[in-house]
Amino acid sequence: MPELPEVETIVRELDAVAAGRKVDRLDLFTAKIARPNPDRLVGLVQGAVIEGVERRAKFIVFRLSGGARMVVHLKMTGKFLLGRPLDPGGPPKHVHVSLTLDDGQVLWYEDIRRFGFLWGLSAEEFDDWLAAAALGPEPFQLSAAEFAERLGARRGRIKPLLLNQRFLGGLGNIYVDESLFAAGIHPLRPAESLSPAEARRLHGEIVRILDEAIRLRGSTVNDYKGITGAGGEYQHRHQVYGKTGEASPECGGLLERLVVGGRGTHCCPACQIGPDSEV
DNA sequence: CCGGTCACCTGAGTGC
DNA sequence: TGCACTCAGGTGACCG
Numbered sequence A: 001m002p003e004l005p006e007v008e009t010i011v012r013e014l015d016a017v018a019a020g021r022k023v024d025r026l027d028l029f030t031a032k033i034a035r036p037n038p039d040r041l042v043g044l045v046q047g048a049v050i051e052g053v054e055r056r057a058k059f060i061v062f063r064l065s066g067g068a069r070m071v072v073h074l075k076m077t078g079k080f081l082l083g084r085p086l087d088p089g090g091p092p093k094h095v096h097v098s099l100t101l102d103d104g105q106v107l108w109y110e111d112i113r114r115f116g117f118l119w120g121l122s123a124e125e126f127d128d129w130l131a132a133a134a135l136g137p138e139p140f141q142l143s144a145a146e147f148a149e150r151l152g153a154r155r156g157r158i159k160p161l162l163l164n165q166r167f168l169g170g171l172g173n174i175y176v177d178e179s180l181f182a183a184g185i186h187p188l189r190p191a192e193s194l195s196p197a198e199a200r201r202l203h204g205e206i207v208r209i210l211d212e213a214i215r216l217r218g219s220t221v222n223d224y225k226g227i228t229g230a231g232g233e234y235q236h237r238h239q240v241y242g243k244t245g246e247a248s249p250e251c252g253g254l255l256e257r258l259v260v261g262g263r264g265t266h267c268c269p270a271c272q273i274g275p276d277s278e279v
Numbered sequence B: 001c002c003g004g005t006c007a008c009c010t011g012a013g014t015g016c
Numbered sequence C: 001t002g003c004a005c006t007c008a009g010g011t012g013a014c015c016g
Helices: A004-018 A038-045 A123-133 A144-152 A158-163 A173-183 A196-215
Strands: A023-028 A050-056 A059-064 A069-073 A078-082 A095-101 A106-111 A117-121 A256-260 A263-267
Touching: A004 A050, A004 A059, A004 A078, A004 A095, A004 A106, A004 A196, A023 A038, A038 A059, A038 A069, A038 A117, A069 A123, A117 A123, A144 A196, A158 A173, A158 A263, A173 A196, A173 A263
Parallel strands: none
Antiparallel strands: A023 A095, A050 A059, A059 A069, A069 A117, A078 A106, A095 A106, A256 A263
16 A cells, blocks of 8 residues: 555654553454564563654654564555554454553554554664665655666666665655656666666656655555545646556656556656667 | 566456 | 456565
């Protein structure tokens, strides 16, 4: 489900609700989503104070008292929602975790497809985890020139590279397709074929699009929602994502769908300079 | 290092 | 109605 703007929105909402609150209980209803195991997750989180909630790429990081962390990845369908106290009938379908805070608020973790997971990590384990994840820098942390230099050092096609979290942290399928369209670059272009000017332009479009998407609280395409159930608004600004067969906003030609790196890909074959074109 | 395929899951939509 | 099939915002393993 969520990419950088959606996770950023969720993190801000979680921080507003949970920062400074003690976790009175963590109820785990689906053992397999807990990492490294249920006992560690419950043991580290239950009774701890949530000092703040932060984002690293698409990961949600709850900073806990004593330096421990609860790290969450929502994958495709994970969500945090403001819930209700447990009732005897058990949790609603697809709710796998319930956090009861010391002010009586309840946070639910819901995940239809159960791809996501929650880690309980001590301070030291978190450092190791972060090193192993080897996340690339966020687009905002790079200058256009640094981004261009990073691109030039890589082989392979531009779209899968932008999706690679070790190259750049936070982009997903929607924002890659939108950024490549905005920059006039075809998703099949080899990364090393981009001129420095094209690479700088691409960086500029990525940052511009992510900033605007964060301002609009992300894209609600299917069922992404913030913790109160409100959706985002950036889907109304999409130029190509999910618009196969519609007219290109630039040239009026038909937008295409292809598969790149196993992902559905939306682009304009006329506006976006392809791998076989002379630049 | 790179690309392709599959696996992890459930649900929505489409076509017959 | 039912069934078969495709697709979905993510990522990691495995293989050539």
